[in-house]
Amino acid sequence: MKKVAVVGAAGRMGRTVCEAVNSADDMELVAQLDAGDPITAHNLNGAEVAVEFTVPTVSEDNVHALLKAGVNVVVGTTGWTAEKHARAQKTAKETGKNVLIASNFGLSAVFTMLFAEKAAPYFESVEIIELHHPDKVDAPSGTAATTAVAVVEARKNAGVPASPDATELDPKGARGANLDGVHVHAVRLRGLNAHEEVLLGNPGEQLVIRQDSFNRESFMPGVLLAVRQIEDYPGLTIGLDKMMDI
Numbered sequence: 001m002k003k004v005a006v007v008g009a010a011g012r013m014g015r016t017v018c019e020a021v022n023s024a025d026d027m028e029l030v031a032q033l034d035a036g037d038p039i040t041a042h043n044l045n046g047a048e049v050a051v052e053f054t055v056p057t058v059s060e061d062n063v064h065a066l067l068k069a070g071v072n073v074v075v076g077t078t079g080w081t082a083e084k085h086a087r088a089q090k091t092a093k094e095t096g097k098n099v100l101i102a103s104n105f106g107l108s109a110v111f112t113m114l115f116a117e118k119a120a121p122y123f124e125s126v127e128i129i130e131l132h133h134p135d136k137v138d139a140p141s142g143t144a145a146t147t148a149v150a151v152v153e154a155r156k157n158a159g160v161p162a163s164p165d166a167t168e169l170d171p172k173g174a175r176g177a178n179l180d181g182v183h184v185h186a187v188r189l190r191g192l193n194a195h196e197e198v199l200l201g202n203p204g205e206q207l208v209i210r211q212d213s214f215n216r217e218s219f220m221p222g223v224l225l226a227v228r229q230i231e232d233y234p235g236l237t238i239g240l241d242k243m244m245d246i
């Protein structure tokens with residue numbers, strides 16, 4: 001039985017992860033920590049893996065504390081940057097513990113990001129629309145940011161120029177966020193959960209890659225996959241796709 005702790009256990013994702021771990025035959029939920037609970041080996045109660053879904057402002061500190069407390073860590077919280085990744089990698093190395101940071105555990109999102117990266121060099125234009133529930137605190141979504149980085153990198157490696165855009169006047173920011181040349185539009189709407197569209201355009205054709213996570217349970221197969229595999233992935237791993245045979 002894999003002993004699992006959940007950090008952010010009272011949150012929307014944390015509660016869903018607790019239920020998923022409790023329903024898994026090969027896992028035991030040994031600790032549930034939330035805001036105000038110190039991350040100590042004692043409070044982790046023998047956990048081998050901690051799953052961290054909190055808020056972007058605290059996630060980095062939590063991850064360092066978890067690694068230092070002697071557990072492998074599966075992180076779903078957003079807001080990670082290249083600098084934060086580098087610091088997590090250093091602590092993972094120093095502690096001999098492993099950490100996975102994944103902006104989206106939904107398999108539909110994993111494949112959306114992969115397909116977008118593959119297609120991006122073959123289209124003149126690329127834009128991203130992410131659509132979420134209105135209780136989300138960050139924009140653009142971590143998934144959209146990850147997608148944009150992958151798209152930008154793929155286009156740069158292929159020598160593809162920036163998407164054409166004649167916009168000169170945009171005083172209200174109607175063109176959305178510009179992430180290294182990829183425009184990202186964030187929708188917040190009651191009734192939605194988590195969705196992304198990558199739009200790719202060429203003269204006379206369009207490709208739309210869309211994924212929909214209709215509920216939080218949809219992230220759980222990916223989270224449990226990571227909990228089962230993290231032991232075998234030394235140091236820092238970025239993205240669930242690295243743990244999948246794709």
Ligand SMILES: NC(=O)C1=CN([C@@H]2O[C@H](COP(=O)(O)OP(=O)(O)OC[C@H]3O[C@@H](n4cnc5c(N)ncnc54)[C@H](OP(=O)(O)O)[C@@H]3O)[C@@H](O)[C@H]2O)C=CC1
Pocket residue numbers: 007008009010011012013014033034035036037053054055056058062075076077078079102103104105106142219
């Ligand atoms: N990777 C993925 O597949 C997914 C990622 N996410 C991301 O996961 C994160 C959490 O989302 P969601 O569950 O909706 O958010 P919630 O706000 O519902 O949950 C966050 C929880 O973390 C708690 N918390 C705050 N500070 C700390 C702390 N220092 N230590 C421990 N717990 C703390 C909050 O407590 P309090 O409210 O009292 O402050 C709250 O209970 C977000 O970044 C979101 O974008 C979401 C879905 C899927």
Ligand SMILES: O=C(O)C1=N[C@H](C(=O)O)C[C@H](O)C1
Pocket residue numbers: 078103104132136137140141142143144193194195
């Ligand atoms: O806050 C959410 O809900 C989600 N957050 C992640 C993100 O920002 O990409 C993953 C998913 O989109 C749900």
